[in-house]
Amino acid sequence: MIEQKKIDHLIFLEKVFSTNLRFGDLRGNKNFIDPFLNYLSILEESQYWPEDLRNEIRLRRLKKLMSYLSKNSSFWAEYFKKNNFDSNAINTLDGLDSLPILRREDLLEFGEKIYVVNDENKDYISSQNSSGTSGIPTKFLFDNREQLTAAFALQFRHPFLMKLPLRNMLERKFIVILGGKGAAYLLAKDFVVEVFQVAPAALEDKNIRLSIYNAIEQARPALLISFPSLLIKLAQMINEDKISLPLSAIQLSGESISAEDNVFLQKIFNVPIANLVSNSGLGGAIGFECEKRFGVFHLNAEQVILEFIDENDKKVPLGKDGELVITSLAYSTTPLLRYAIDDTGNFLTTQCACGKTLPVFNFIGRRNNEFILPSGNKIGALHFYIALAYAQIQKYSRQFQIVQEDKNLLRLLIVPKMRPNITHEAKFRLALTKLFQNEKVFIEIDYVERIPERGRKPIFFIPLSQD
Structure with missing residues (x-):
């Protein structure tokens, strides 16, 4: 009973x-x-x-x-x-x-x-x-x-x-976050060693990777929280770096993941x-x-x-x-x-x-939530949001939308709270350009009164196949 x-x-x-x-x-x-x-x-x-x-x-x-x-x-x-x-x-x-x-x-x-x-x-x-x-x-x-x-x-x-030995883990800082903070932002003072708000392309920078590795070492053994696409990129770089990280487990959320990618992650991290x-x-x-x-x-x-x-x-x-x-x-x-x-x-x-x-x-x-680069490589739409949020687009916009017009053309539609100046626009462009991994994609920024609806609702990202 x-x-x-x-x-x-x-x-x-x-x-x-x-x-x-x-x-x-x-x-x-x-x-x-x-x-x-x-x-x-x-x-x-x-x-x-x-x-x-x-x-x-x-x-x-x-x-x-x-x-x-x-x-x-x-x-x-x-x-x-x-x-x-x-x-x-x-x-x-x-x-x-x-x-x-x-x-x-x-x-x-x-x-x-x-x-x-x-x-x-x-x-x-x-x-x-x-x-x-x-x-x-x-x-x-x-x-x-x-x-x-x-x-x-x-x-x-x-x-x-x-x-996991949670009682012991709750005595120390044991979490490293790769991507957005989510609900864990509340726990930063208690259990989080560091939060890395980065796009996948940024993980090619060895200094950024070393910072992540050092944070995981501080949290040893660490619980790593990440988006799947970010973790896959990190796994690829870890494979090249030929290192092993002291992890207790990995927690994923925010995106779906394929069975093939899951097998790859298990092979690299073995937790x-x-x-x-x-x-x-x-x-x-x-x-x-x-x-x-x-x-x-x-x-x-x-x-x-x-x-x-x-x-x-x-x-x-x-x-x-x-x-x-x-x-x-x-x-x-x-x-x-x-x-x-x-x-x-x-x-x-x-x-x-x-x-x-x-x-x-x-x-x-x-x-259909991926931006297709000229090479055929793909970037999850979630990373565009993270990049623009890091560039403080929410300070200037009531709503925004990314439209992929062509493999080498992106349009950013903004319903402004206030009109950004040239410096702020440059930050938006730079944040997006970093995602393209040195591939040539033109960026157009348009200010509009409202975002066009698809069906009965506005959406953040319009992929190439839908427009």
Whole structure:
């Protein structure tokens, strides 16, 4: 029989940690480490619990969240009323269907009214920008206490990572990040040795590689967190450098990865590789790859409700590809209710052979999301966003889009907040040029009033094959 105390632990997450915990004071802190590891052990058990029990937990969390929003936010109370949604009346998770699909442009239109900040949580709030890969950078507010359970803890739910000596690791700085910071930015003072926000081409610079190697040595044995495309480039350079790095494991997220590339990474690094589906706007992991089946992911169903929809915002049948739509049961400060994240995937129709009862899904990611260079080499669109973000494009743009007109022509469309001067434009051009690895690609920058929509939504990157 499952203890009621464990069930309550998954419903009332606010009771997991002491209310006086602060980021920057977690490393080596027994008041953090003990409840953190206890929570992870419950998550390890709950992935084998009966589906009916898990759905009961999800429904109770959903009703609890919606009741909180109705009582603490006039905006959300009116939003629910407008859409005939009554949190007290829902008896199944399908009760969410009365709410419309939301996208980033909707959140921008709603503005700061969506945030639920009050005397109880105001001292724990931090902000984080979304990845912006839809072309619309969006600010999210998070309660740091919720992020400990919803973001950081779920980073370690993958079986490969649960087997690590986490108690000892949490006594020191053990993380090196290659790529965007994501939710780990909160943990920089506690557990992160260094963050390297670089594009793949930058890894050809030996000095940059040496800095990465030195950071990993400082974190020995290190957990390396990266985007797949960056890690593949690093692996190629490590192969040339003929070195071995002191890693305990690797965590991947942000992009899909081929089976061939996965085999190559295993050969070069020879450590467990944990692949996650995560979203920076959601503030944490949506799911983790099954250790028995490459490319198949288990949903973190205790905190996420996942749907797949077609181009008309209708749910697709099991097994059919659709856009991922997320409802987070974890975050109350920036509620994410039926939030479409522009990635593609599908639910599998059978239970996983590994024995876990968590729902399983395929993650395809963004389709046709690569820039093709004149040589035929390809660059993932994610790296264009990282490069432009590093050049501070968000300071000057409300929205931006990259269009590949030809193999040697890129157009950057910007909806300006203020018109950048020549110096700032030069920074944008330089950031993009560095990605081209000495290949000749012309860059045109156009300022527009709005980004053209594809289908019913604007997107960040228009590849050669679609334009």
